[in-house]
Amino acid sequence: MPHTPLSLLATIDPVLRDCAAFDLVVSEPATYALIHSISEDLTQARHLVLGEQGVVEDYWTELNPGCFGCAVAADAIEALAALLATGMARQVAYFAPLGFDPMPLARTIDQAVGEGALAARLASVGAIVDTRASVAELLEPLTLSERNIPSDAPERSVGEALLAQLSYADLIIAHGGDGAGGELVEHLRAHDTLLTEDLHGGAVHPLVFGGEHDALAAFGRVDPIAIQPWGGPSEHGTWTLDLHSPRPFHPARLLENIELLGTGELVHRGRFWVPSRPDAVCSWDGAGGQVSVGIAGMRGGHRQASTRLVVTGRGSERERLMRAFADSLLTEEELAREPESWLGEDALEPWLGAAS
Numbered sequence: 001m002p003h004t005p006l007s008l009l010a011t012i013d014p015v016l017r018d019c020a021a022f023d024l025v026v027s028e029p030a031t032y033a034l035i036h037s038i039s040e041d042l043t044q045a046r047h048l049v050l051g052e053q054g055v056v057e058d059y060w061t062e063l064n065p066g067c068f069g070c071a072v073a074a075d076a077i078e079a080l081a082a083l084l085a086t087g088m089a090r091q092v093a094y095f096a097p098l099g100f101d102p103m104p105l106a107r108t109i110d111q112a113v114g115e116g117a118l119a120a121r122l123a124s125v126g127a128i129v130d131t132r133a134s135v136a137e138l139l140e141p142l143t144l145s146e147r148n149i150p151s152d153a154p155e156r157s158v159g160e161a162l163l164a165q166l167s168y169a170d171l172i173i174a175h176g177g178d179g180a181g182g183e184l185v186e187h188l189r190a191h192d193t194l195l196t197e198d199l200h201g202g203a204v205h206p207l208v209f210g211g212e213h214d215a216l217a218a219f220g221r222v223d224p225i226a227i228q229p230w231g232g233p234s235e236h237g238t239w240t241l242d243l244h245s246p247r248p249f250h251p252a253r254l255l256e257n258i259e260l261l262g263t264g265e266l267v268h269r270g271r272f273w274v275p276s277r278p279d280a281v282c283s284w285d286g287a288g289g290q291v292s293v294g295i296a297g298m299r300g301g302h303r304q305a306s307t308r309l310v311v312t313g314r315g316s317e318r319e320r321l322m323r324a325f326a327d328s329l330l331t332e333e334e335l336a337r338e339p340e341s342w343l344g345e346d347a348l349e350p351w352l353g354a355a356s
Contacts, residue, residue, distance in 0.1 A: 004084055005091040005209040006120040008109060009173075010102040010165040011128035012137065012149065012158060016175055017095050020128055020199055025050050027202040030090035032056065034083055036076055038097045038150040042068060045097075047079045051088070068152040072097060073108040077117060080109075084119050091209045092120065099149040099161040102127070103168045103222065110215055122213040127169035128199075129162065131181035134174075137162050138184060139265035139314070141289035159288025163188065163267055167222045170214070171207050175199045179236065180314070186232035187240050187312045188267060190221040224271035224283040224296045225303070229310045237314050243325040244308040247335065248273045251347040253328050260324035261309070262291035264317045270309035271296065275330070276346050284309055295352055 011017050021033035029052060037046040042063070049057040061078075063071040080094060096105055102125050112118040129137075136142070138159040145154035149161075166172060166185065171194045174185050182197075189195055198204050220226050229242040249272050254261075262268065268291070270284040283296035299305055307329065311321055 003113070003119055003121040004089055005123040006080070006109070006118070007091075007093050007124045007126060007208045008096060008102055008106055008122065008213075009093055009126045009128060009208075010096045010100060010105075010169070012099050012147070012162050012165070013128065013130050013133075014098060016128050016130055016199070017098070020173065021050055021093065021095055023200045023202075024093050024205070024208065026052050027200065028091075028205055030088065031093070031205075032083060032089040032091075033093045033095060034079060035095045036072075036079065036097050038063075038072065040150050042150055042152060045072065045075045045079075049083060056088075069104055072100070073105055076105060077108060077112045080120070081112075081118055091123075093208065097150070099144050099147075099151055099158070101161070101164040101168070103164070103218070106168075106213065106215065106218070110213075123209045124170045124207070124211050125168060125213055125218060126171040126173060126208060127162075127165040128173045128175070129166065129185060131174050131176035131179060131185055133176075134162070134181035134185055135314070138188075138267055138287050143288075157288030157290040159267065160285065160290055160292070163269075163285070163287045164222075167269070168218050169193055170211065170218060171196070173197075173199055173204060180238070183233050183236045183238045184267075184312070184314070187230060187238050189232075190228070190230055192217060193221070224269070225281055225299075227270050227308055227310055239313060239318065241311045241313075241318055241321060242308070243270075243311065243321065244306065245325075245329055246304065246306050247329045248275055248278075248305065249307060249328045250274075250330050250334065251276065255347050257324040257328045258291065260320055261328070262286050263289060264313065265315050266311055266313040266317065266321075268309055268311040270307075272307040272309070273299070273305045274348060274352075276348075277352065278305065280352070282352060293348075293352065 025031045033050040035048040142158045144151045231240045267287045281296045285292045
């Protein structure tokens with residue numbers, strides 16, 4: 001028996017989510033949408049199932065305590081399995097909770113399919129964005145709590161959440177036209193990510209349900225090791241700056257320059273390394289005035305260490321960014337000396353953990 005095509009759709013916009021769900025279910029017979037929502041106190045999940053006949057089901061469940069993301073993913077699998085078990089659906093659109101990163105949800109769905117818990121195939125992972133609002137949503141310092149989006153990280157910026165959705169997606173549904181917001185989305189879209197401006201189900205159905213999600217390709221779009229400056233048009237003033245060097249950051253100078261590198265109306269992604277962790281690939285992500293750093297993984301002996309930040313913006317920060325980047329790197333004189341002679345206390349330990 002062939003598996004039912006299933007699409008995972010992520011957004012931060014409840015109006016676009018509801019419009020997309022309605023358009024998808026009415027445009028072709030036996031198409032169903034599961035809209036997954038989380039209560040404000042993060043203890044319950046709502047499951048709204050829509051079909052061409054209207055609301056099919058609307059029920060709440062208690063989320064398991066502990067890991068919030070794990071509980072939401074497990075709840076999604078249960079709800080999807082119940083819908084698929086009815087035999088009603090020829091294809092299913094699963095709308096993730098607002099603001100959710102689609103990557104862990106997609107991995108959970110793939111695992112459930114592989115284990116036989118879901119009689120489906122993951123056809124696509126999509127992101128739905130309103131380009132009329134995307135400049136403000138990606139670049140301005142607005143948090144999820146200020147946007148009334150339930151989250152276990154309420155102070156996370158809306159821009160970071162939206163960037164995670166756009167970066168991982170196989171398909172971006174960009175509603176609202178080209179303009180400055182469309183241009184910004186184009187700069188952030190990977191070259192193998194499909195883009196459509198049509199929200200209406202009839203035209204977008206083949207893109208949503210006709211393919212097959214490639215987890216490796218999708219991870220490559222967000223992997224700091226493989227970060228690329230996608231770029232795009234500049235009619236509305238959008239630019240992308242590719243800052244790269246084989247040299248590491250000096251931990252103390254990086255902290256001194258973090259505000260110069262990270263503040264402003266910018267979206268930034270990338271990787272860096274520091275002498276105290278020569279084999280670690282450190283990640284750099286930010287949007288909406290926030291910057292997040294961490295350990296993305298280990299480099300291994302076959303990869304050459306390098307530092308690369310890809311920054312997209314619309315303002316006059318480019319000269320400032322280039323100076324701050326250059327100043328944060330080790331000098332040739334420092335590289336020629338033993339790190340113990342100049343490194344001192346590891347200034348990045350609070351963010352990266354103790355070096356091994």
